Amino acid sequence: MSLERYREKRHFQRTPEPAGRPPRAGADPRGGGRFVVQRHRATRLHYDVRLEIGGVLMSWAVPKGPTLDPGVRRMAVHVEDHPLEYFDFEGTIPRGEYGAGDVIVWDWGRFEPEGTTDPGAAVRRGELKFRLIGEKLAGSWVLVRTRRAGAGGGRDDREDWLLIKHRDDAAVEGWDPEAYPRSVKTGRTNDEVKADAPAVWRSDAPADEARIDLARAEPGPMPDWIEPMKATLADRPFDDPDWLFEVKWDGYRVEAVVRDGRLRLWTRNRQDAATYFPELAAAPRWIAANEAIVDGEVVALDGEGRPRFTLLQERLGGKARGSAGRRHGGGTGTPGGGGAAGGAAGAAEASSREDGRAGSLAYQVFDLLYLDGRSLLAVPLEERKRLLQLVLREDPIVTYAGHVVGDGVAFFEAAGERGLEGMVAKLRASRYEPGRRSEAWLKIKHWAEQEVVVGGWTSRKESSTDLGSLVVGVYEDGRLRHAGGVGSGLDARTRADLLARLRPLETAEGSFEPAPRLPGVRWVTPTLVVRVSFSEWTRDGHLRQPVYRGLEPDRDARLVVRETAVGAATARRTAERTAERERPAEPDGRPTPGGGAGRPAPPPETASTGRAGATADELRALDGLGAGGSWQIGGRTLQLTNLDKVLFPDGDLTKRDLVRYFVSIAPVLLPHLVDRPLNLHRYPNGAGHPGFWQKDIPASAPAWLRRWTETGVADREANTHLVADSVASLAWLANQAAFEFHAWTARLEAPDRPTFALIDIDPGERTTWDETLVLARLFRTALGHLGVRGSPKVTGRHGIQVWIPIVPHYTYAETSAWVESLSRAVGAIEPSLVSWEWERARRGGLARLDYTQNAPNKTLVAAYAVRPGPAAPVSAPIDWAELDDPALRPDRWTILSILPRVAERGDLFAGVLRDPQELPSLE
DSSP, rough: OOOOHHHHOOOOOOOOOOSOOOOOTTOOOOOOOEEEEEEESSSSSEEEEEEEEEEEEEEEEETOOOOOOOOEEEEEEEEEEEHHHHHHOOOEEEESSSSOOOEEEEEEEEEEEESSSSSHHHHHEEEEEEEEESSSSSEEEEEEEEOOOOSSSSOOTOOOEEEESSTTTTTTTTGOOOOOOOOOOTTHHHHHHTOOOOOOTTTTTTTTTTGOOOOOEOOOOOOOOOOOEEEBBSSSSSOEEEEEEEEOSSSSEEEEEEEEEEEEOOOOTTGGGGGGGGGSSOTTTTOOEEEEEEEEEEEEEESOOBHHHHHHHHHHHGGGGSSSSSSSOOOOSSSSSOHHHHHOOOOOOOOOSOOOOOTTTEEEEEEEETTTEETTTSSSSHHHHHHHHHHBBBSSSEEEEOEEEEEEHHHHHHHTTTOOOOEOOOEOOOOTTTEEEEEEEEEEEESEEEEEEEEEEEESSSSSTEEEEEEEEEEETTTTEEEEEEOOOOOOOHHHHHHHGGGBBOOSHHHHSSSOOOTTOOBBBBBOEEEEEEEEEOOSEEEESSSSEEETTTGGGGGGGGOOOOOOOHHHHHHHHHHHHHHHTTTSSSSSSSSSOOOOOOGGGGOOOOOSOOOHHHHHHHHHOSSEEEEEEETTEEOOOOOOEEGGGTTTEEEEEEEEHHHHHHHHHHGGGOOOOOEEOOOOOOOTSOEEEEOSSOOTTTTTTTTTEOSSSSSSSEEEEEEESHHHHHHHHTTTTTTTEEEEOOOTTOTTBBBBEEEEEEEOOOOOOOHHHHHHHHHHHHHHTOOOOOOOESSSSSSSEEEEOOTTSSSSHHHHHHHHHHHHHHHHHHHHEEEEEEGGGGGTBBBEOOOOGGGGTTOOEEEEOOOOOOOOOOOOOOOOGGOOOOOOOOTTOOOEEEEHHHHOOOOOTTTGGGGOOOOOOOO
């Protein structure tokens, strides 16, 4: 065997790696009886498995590391042989050298071939069985070749293998190598080796401890309760190494607060959960902590270890219909991050520590929010989970809810095969966001579920006094909308319980708007919330084939809205942008490149804080600049000019104020600009002077700005547009006084297919604001009747627009025709307010419902863009109910007042980014 390839790749005067001596002639082919596994953080984290065979270390790179889980197959790439001197190598390979990164001796010990006396020949044949006796790894294994070098595919020098653990006494399901990150040689972690920390061996320290990064933990007293973080519904599973995946449990959300040996249990709405789960209310011997707050979900397991919500209600009887809140979607019960299919298939069995009786209780704990004097809310999720796993003790009911990393699609499929409800995807680097429905947690379901409000009930045909079905609805724009009836899933005991709750709530009139025409309904005050499963939403906004699942007794009925799935890809980008902004900085103040969770860092020339907002330090630096100068924002250097120039005289607002606004609103604004070319309206002399349109990005613009040039343009010169994709690009726009920009309604991947249908209420000179509101309310009614969701916004000048998210398979002509038909129907109701003339001079001062904005060469002002009016008004999203607010004005919000509004209300335009719709026929 040769070491030539090993030596050709290295400069031994620059790298600390050993050059090694050539294998001695006649080396014993049976091997020297040693193995080593090195954890190597290079471009990507991987583990190098090396077996001493024939005088060298035969080596395989295992990206996810060896695992003791026999249900998991690990990919392994056969790499060049290494010299025996590499056996105990630990250190840092310098940047620019092959394999640059830090290396630790993760495990070592004895290696014994099985079924052969010539392991080298077995390797050449493509299958080697062996036994390991190490400090972490043990038992019987096999390496199997799956692809020979030179087999095509553009990777002719690559030889792919599988590393598989056999089922034996050493096997451990769900075993995660990342839970044991210390070197067996020195006791150091990779981080400590990189920092050149001295070698410290602590035999009393758990292996997990070195891995846990608590740099963002905050000292302080423990609160009595932390409002639970909520997951956002997403449309599909995905694979991503920066995300982990947990089983979505079908139970009740419960928070455990431990203090001085005592335990308080809270539901998601801070009701006392101990009343319903007395098994959990005993002294918390299941956690090694004096003070702690743990998040989790209580489930009832069937005979096969699967969670069943119906069993939970049956087990608890009337207590289950009390105040226990639910619906998180927590972790698997499988410790660590093993393979997706194996982890999902065994999740429920591993979670149940009881004897398998139907209805046996389990508390799946998946997050740790506070521990012994420190808040962990800002600590990355993966670190919180590792710490949780460390402090948990074995218990018959309380179980650590683990996860798999990266393999979301396979995990989702395996969960479905097990009959589980779905999964929850969580960004590994994300913080805990109390009370917020965050896109850093995404729930993906195998079947649809929805909370609904009971507004009435009808009796059974057999008995006028017995419950037949529930009349239910959801809130939309502050009004309770009818969503159909629910009769399936109601057994005799459930009907009796519901009737006992409904009869005291009966009222003479219904609460639905508009009122449905339903004979024989007994109306009730809409306070009772239940959960149903269903097949789909109909076009008229009703549930198809709903089935009753259970009560949601501590749910505020007024907060029950139709839950629609966001696009998983868009939600992931939003969550990753937020986590990117919070990533620890390097000594130069820039965020650490890369995700730190399995994704390689971007090249230095493209590294950026991306779509997050400006940091406090960046804003302080902006305030510290004089009239202009060099500013670091989002990893970019930008030359700012004339910062003290007043752009909005009526509000005495300067360019500096404008820059500050755009970099502050960036996390909300940028998702609306993703992959959309911009048309710019610039006002270099301020809002009181004429502006000019600019579609081409100037040649003098920074090279790092993203550009897109039109294709297929025959009648004019193609424009090269700016595509704003980072906080730095928004700062550049502000510096150019290009504050009124319009984004295309189509994305770059399909510029001829709009993603919105646009309704533009353009007032005339004689149109009053009240008349504009009349037209907007008519559109609100029309869209509600059609079951079409649209998001309104005031323009910041005079009018109101409605943006309707649509599936991107319509042409502009089809979209324009649909909006025209709808607009003409609305205009026919108030014909005295509307003109259909093209030219403004011929409209007689009346409003125009401008459907022609649905065209490839036309755009509308983007949400949160600034208009050239007094005090810098903003094109601000509103909700439909605000059309009835007497204080509403088209220029009500400015760059100073919109930020507090967004902080309080969130992005009211977020609906246009998710759940695109088919346009129903208007015939």
